[in-house]
Amino acid sequence: MPAYKLTYFDFDGGRGEPIRIAFHAAGIDFEDNRLTFAEFGEMRKSTPFNSLPILEIDGVVVTQSSAMCRYVGKMGGLYPADDMQALYCDEVMDAVEDLSHHIGRTFSLKDEALRLAREELVDGWISVFLRGLDGLLTRNGGEYFAGDDLTVADLKAYGMTRWLSSGSLDHVPADLAQRLAPGLVKHQARIEADPRVVAYYATRS
Numbered sequence: 001m002p003a004y005k006l007t008y009f010d011f012d013g014g015r016g017e018p019i020r021i022a023f024h025a026a027g028i029d030f031e032d033n034r035l036t037f038a039e040f041g042e043m044r045k046s047t048p049f050n051s052l053p054i055l056e057i058d059g060v061v062v063t064q065s066s067a068m069c070r071y072v073g074k075m076g077g078l079y080p081a082d083d084m085q086a087l088y089c090d091e092v093m094d095a096v097e098d099l100s101h102h103i104g105r106t107f108s109l110k111d112e113a114l115r116l117a118r119e120e121l122v123d124g125w126i127s128v129f130l131r132g133l134d135g136l137l138t139r140n141g142g143e144y145f146a147g148d149d150l151t152v153a154d155l156k157a158y159g160m161t162r163w164l165s166s167g168s169l170d171h172v173p174a175d176l177a178q179r180l181a182p183g184l185v186k187h188q189a190r191i192e193a194d195p196r197v198v199a200y201y202a203t204r205s
């Protein structure tokens with residue numbers, strides 16, 4: 001088994017979190033290298049795209065969180081073997097990436113500029129993506145985004161719904177997902193209760 005080192009920020013969320021959960025669910029040992037924002041600032045320029053996460057596999061650096069989810073998901077039974085279900089899975093991960101990108105662009109803003117940008121997002125892209133993801137979940141029966149069991153798409157969407165509903169994003173109402181996409185909020189609770197996810201968080205407490 002290769003040596004895996006995942007480098008991401010030191011919080012339980014964001015683009016790194018589904019990869020951490022997938023590694024744990026797959027029973028694959030990995031080094032969970034967690035950086036402060038200051039530490040990232042010092043090494044940012046040394047990463048291929050000035051961003052995290054990066055995954056080192058026997059010292060070889062790879063980027064792109066959804067590609068990492070797919071890679072670990074395939075090893076851990078969290079990525080569909082069926083092409084159509086794999087398409088559903090990828091579609092959701094890419095949609096979550098798009099939304100992360102829109103939100104990420106507001107992180108450098110402050111005060112009034114931040115408020116205006118976030119309010120615009122709430123009325124615009126965040127609403128579009130919440131409704132859209134809710135629709136993708138309904139299309140597959142309402143429980144999982146692809147197939148009939150947990151996949152990395154569920155882990156990635158779960159992290160996004162949890163974040164949007166946490167109240168930690170300034171100017172994003174914590175009840176927005178509940179109002180626009182109640183199926184996604186139920187999905188968040190379902191994934192949070194999955195034994196593989198519970199087992200992962202038990203290691204964090």
Ligand SMILES: N[C@@H](CCC(=O)N[C@@H](CS)C(=O)NCC(=O)O)C(=O)O
Pocket residue numbers: 014015044050051052053063064065066097104
């Ligand atoms: N498409 C990339 C996006 C990576 C990305 O934007 N990461 C953010 C953190 S979640 C980052 O490192 N931002 C720091 C910066 O842009 O300076 C992926 O999916 O891994």
